[in-house]
Amino acid sequence: MRKFLLFLTIVLLSPAVVMAQQHKQKTKKADAETVEWKYELAPVAVGAQGNVIVKVWSYSANPNVAAEQAKKNAVHGVIFKGVPSAANIPGKKPLVTNPETESSHADYFNDFFAQGGDYMRFVTLSGSGEQDVSKVDRRRYKVGVVVVVSYDNLRKELERAGVVKGLNSGF
């Protein structure tokens, strides 16, 4: 009887363990892909004071994972690439203008963009987080998600960390 119960438990739990493992692997793979920072940004609206509303397209084999990575990509984009302008929405210059800053503050940014890192404090999905999914090739999806980046707070965090200078620094 005991052996049967043990067998039953293993049979019941194994799919959950396998699925968790698979998800972990996918996230890990997506993390690796995210580090390459392959994404596109476009402004959606002006937004409330201190915020930027952008649509970010990320690439992944799993649409759900891509949507999660989109938040990280959006924060990265606002910091290093800036937001391009659209018809009636002015773009935003990157918060970090010196191209060497990313490597000179590599430790800070590694921790900042780590899974569950501080970047999460500055980004939220807009509305219900609807996804715009299209298949790029046999293995990859392109997933567009609208997110709100807390631009002013992000700038203040970078100023606090000494990554960028404040407007009044030196005076």
Place this chain on the structure above:
Amino acid sequence: MKKILLLFVAALVSTVCFGQAKKPTIMVVPSDAWCSKNGYMTVYESQGVRQSIPDYKKALQENPDLLLVISKMGEIMADRGFPLKDLGAVLRSIENNAAEESVTMSKETGDVIAESPLDKLKKSARADIIMQLTWTVNKTGPKNSITFNIQGLDAYTDKQIAAASGTGEPSFSAEVPLLLEESVIAHMDNFAGQLQSHFDDLFENGREITLSCRRWSGSDVDFETEFDGEELGFLIEDWLAANTVQGRFSTVDATENMMLFEQVRIPMVAPNGRAVDARYWANGLRRELESKYGIDAKLTVRGLGEAIITIGGK
């Protein structure tokens, strides 16, 4: 030991007190074009010529949209650690000071406060950087949109150091104040970014000022008078080359009666840690003229960025 400690504390205090550059003042002012379009100009006659100047007081009293835009811009700049000089408060303060000074007199002699025509002229709403503001409301059928333009002008070099402009999304329902607020929010980050680049340039290459040298008509010395075989004008240029950041300045004009130097790059902080402005820096030249060549000179300034030295007396 006590002396060393005292010296250390003195050095520390001087570093904390000084060691920082002078912060430029910034003020938002509606542009002449906006004032003219909205009927906020005053026309007066000066020596037979009709001239119109913007009436800021009237604009602030009658146009709530202007107040909204100025306060929104002030809010954003204050959040960045750069509170703005308020145009309305500056105008009120000028009026109050004028009223107070007109009735102030010495208790013993009955003398009134000394004021030269130049002092009177200087009592105007001034700032080191002017944020010049223009907007127009565009109407296309039932839709409204705002074309918004902010220019950051260096008051002393007259250079545009930052700007942001654009036309917002047309809207059926949003009212003009809401569209204006959206325009300010949309453009201020880029404007502040350009201002940051300007400040970075100041710290790297020095503050840009203008130096003007003149001569009193009764002076025996002019800029062609020779000292040790060299003309005074060239001696002044030598001093400038030695006391500017990387020797950067350009001589725009030079005659026996005047010299004009533009794009003079002066350090932001002196070697002793003191913040440098045009007055502090040009005083070095005034002292050099006095000690080395025995020339008395008068030093006057216009804000942080323009110095005028008049040789041949005070």
